Amino acid sequence: MNDAAPMGELVSVPMLLARNAATRGDHAAYREKEFGIWQSWTWAEAAQEIEALALGLINLGVSAGDHIAIIGRNRPSLYWSMVAVQMTGCVPVPLYQDAAAEEIAYAIGNSGARFAIVGDQEQVDKITDVREDIPALEYLIYVDGQGLRKYDHTKMSAFAAVQADGRENGDKAELAARIASLTYDSTCVMLYTSGTTGRPKGVVLSNRNVIETARNTSEFDTLSAGEETLAYLPMAWVGDFIFSVGQAYWAGFCVNCPESAETMNTDLREIGPTYFFAPPAIFESYLTHVMIRMEDAGRFKRSMFKYFMDHAKTVGPAILDGEKVGGMDRLKYFLGNLFVYGPLRNRLGMSRVRIGYTAGEAIGPELFDFYRSLGINLKQLYGQTEATVFITQQPDGQVRSDTVGVPSPGVELKITDDGEVLYRSPGTFVEYFQNPESTASTKDAEGWVATGDAGFIDKKSGHLRIIDRIKDVAKMSDGAMFAPKYVENKLKFYPNILEAVVFGAGRDRCCAFINIDLTAVGNWAERNNIAYSSYQEISQHPLVLDMIQDHVDAVNQSVAQDELLAGCQIHRFLVLHKELDADDGEMTRTRKVRRAVVGEKFKDLVDALYDGSESIYTETEVTYEDGRKGKIAATLKIRDAKVTAQSSQQVAAQ
């Protein structure tokens, strides 16, 4: 693995930057909406900004090999920081901007970062709170100085000031030497895993990992310099690093940063990205918005929407895959496109999407098909931080909702006898930071990495199919297969349901926790004149429970169609009195439910689901966004759901 780089000089991200500045210097590299206008920077300008910052960092005394934390929302200045840090021979460590102070302290302490580059006052305050726990941290650099004027500036300064110092007093020879010392195997970035289990681990990715993956996957999807993307996903997430740095630098396309998290939808429409990436939760929330607005629309519009959406569901995906579709159906689809799909795509900001990806979590087939039927080329990919994202992805024209595609270029796949998916690729991570035991248990001597997911290769298509986390796939007490995610995704397709957690491993039947979606249910309550004063109250409203019960019954009916999984029908459910939240440890920062944590934390509720009681009183500790803790108490009602008859022999057995 230590052979010289195959493409000559381009052995590091800073070198890709230099190439882009030389060959595409006057094309836009970054845009950010600020003060109501899209400000843009060409590759040449970006290179200057990055160089100035790198020079300033050297003046501040960063030494090669340091880790430098980067925390904040997606802004060009923070992307520049990633590259500038690498130029100085240091390792950028992006962290989740919504992480609590203790989580940030852990990562900074673990990485031993001496410097941190942060977005704004919020992040400065968080770090100030935990500064005693991280004595190694010496200096802060902030981008947005609002509210910081009165702070003690002996150990922090503004991003622009560091750049200005770099421009004036920078040691260019030193910087050039540091850039030249970067090799194909020097560390490009360190990312903390979201940690579905245990403490986050720092995943070390080399230039080789990032650049080869970016090259292979850019070729796979024929990404060109003309693509437009919107960078809005957490910068600490490996996906964002690969799309907004790796692929953007390799292919030379423009990365657009939204004005703020709240303006994301407007910004998306204004930019009209051609290459778009979102986890299923985002697609779900868009669908919820569309459905809410349609319910508020007039009767004519509603019936038109329903008529054409039904048609799109039957033929839309086939048309997108280039299969044969009858002339009449095509004509109807054409009309639908004119009146419904086109305007809807435009509304969603996806008119120009050439390639869209969803990943991070399994996406419900209904949700996936909804977008495909609109004519949006949404595809799935399967990956993880340790693989520099890509393990498998779907080629154009071979997209299916139940598989995650073929191995990405350069990736080898292997399924163990237990059904666990293993891979080996140029993107395979170097190591877990200062954690050789974990590295050894994850990556074997030949470079195969265990994903922890159970899956198999679909015989017909040759695509990989993921069942679930290998530790989640279990049997029920009667030996039937228990696949919670499958049922949860069906539940989550309903706009009123935000999250669902299904229990049933080792039990005789399945039960579920439901989280209502306050946006959708709140809108429904408004239209139906239902007054409520809190999330807790609306969640236990009898009419809400009725509505959720209808959804659960419908899901049961649909689950019963699948012989293998008919046992996973939900017998009893309750609606939780609080939203599952990453601050309370119930979800990861990437919004994946931690099933075990939820089951443990709400053990009293799980017990009540199985012991037949009709309601249960419970007290739950919650963490507010500022870190304070509080308690909420509630009495939750438990409902029985309608279970559709199972296959004949089991019915006889009952």
Added chain:
Amino acid sequence: MNATADSYVTEDGRTIGGVLMDMRNITLRFGGVEAIKNISFDIREGEIRAIIGPNGAGKSSMLNVISGFYNPQEGEVFFRGERRPQMKPYQVARMGIARTFQNIALFEGMTVLDNIMTGRLNHMKAGLFRQAIWKGAAEREEIENRAHVERVIDFLEIQAIRKTPVGRLPYGLKKRVELARALAADPKLLLLDEPMAGMNVEEKEDMSRFILDVNDQFGTTIALIEHDMGVVMDLSDRVVVMDYGRKIGDGSPDEVRTNQEVIDAYLGVAHD
């Protein structure tokens, strides 16, 4: 302390300058009713000055005197050391005094952006005709003013509602838009009439944050009326307490808090 014109530095490092506005022996009558009885106090440059008091104490009347909307029958108002003659409200605005209202006074049908742009009116010189043609100077002027407004929008974090009609916004946001409009005028002195009335705790915290940030970042002098005692005590440098049109206390929050007359006014006192 009131009489000194020397500047001093507060504990949190802000510089409070000399007297910006001096109210001397103000008396305001409506017919036979004396709303304000012979009150004197000053507002110093860079400070946050609160006017508090029970209902009907004459706080809003006082603010209206400061803003030039009411003309007191007796007494004099000095602004930057010069006696202020009787003025029309727009003349007061040109002097660099801006305000928000107790009952929100925005244009409900207009967007947030347009509402805030109205705050720049005093900075626009082009006449109706030139604005209609729009090319040249009028265009440049609008771009300059829009840039200023955008900085205010950025400062108050209302980018997401820039193009939303004000009528569709919740109450707390409307209050913030009103503050934005007042800020857009680049005021020397900002008058806030109950900026936090009717808000929930979270909205109050946000608003307090913004008031402090405005004062800190732009050095704007702020005079505010507020009912929420906790907020007043946390925000202000000095507090004037009014009751039945009289001034019953004046000083730092701590001084005012321990003033027996103030306690009586707020808690009531037995009449025997």
